[in-house]
Amino acid sequence: MFNVAIDGVAGCGKSTIADKLSERLKIKKFNTGLVYRAITCEYLKRYGQTKPNKKNIDALVRDLKVKVLFDGEKQKVYVNSNDYNEILRDEVVTMTTPLVSGHDNVREKVREIQREFAKENDCIMEGRDIGRVVLKDADCKLFLTATPKVRAERRFEQIKTSGENISFEEVLKDIEKRDKEDREREHGAMIPAEDAIIVDNSCETLNETLDRCEKIILEKKNKE
DSSP states (O other): OOEEEEEEOTTSOHHHHHHHHHHHHTOEEEOHHHHHHHHHHHHHHHHTTOOOOHHHHHHHHHHOOEEEEEETTEEEEEETTEEOTTSTTOHHHHHHHHHHHTSHHHHHHHHHHHHHHHHHSOEEEESSSIIIIITTTOSEEEEEEOOHHHHHHHHHHHHHHHTOOOOHHHHHHHHHHHHHHHHHOSSSOOOOOTTOEEEEOTTOOHHHHHHHHHHHHHHHHHTO
16 A cells, blocks of 8 residues: 655645645545544534543543545545434534544544554545654655744735734734644654655745645655
């Protein structure tokens, strides 16, 4: 199997780039967030909106059987044979997912699911600690980055179109704060794997970054 791991700093376009590369290269893109959401749906079915605690989470993880399947390009996740795919974006799921995914044993369970999928499929994975922890032996590892100022400018343009009232300085301050927190995390610090290729897209358009990443991936693939 040929696996691509994509990590990177907040606001550098990881998800968009992973999606577009998946389309270009005809490789499945594994959406880790959907797995966490589906597990959260199973939690809500069992325990309602009770705030997750260690006892309930431990019981949940012990019984988890998760299947990740693709219908064409669309990823679907089934938990204990339950189909939650139509409600994964519901507000209560969105609000509860961080509370469930924050538990170490849930995160380790999802890593197992990611690794099993990668053993059986050519795929692109993006997220946190993909190259350093989840797929240490990935065939190609990319770490995307851009300067805080450039990422703030991109984010600010998005915010302006939504009508939200926030200054550029506030956006920049938020990104710098998040960068510091990500670098200093005890677990899951946002730093590149030693063998990752750094892709700084500060001075590139989306298509230029895609072209560069595609070229890197194909060069790695052709060396197999």
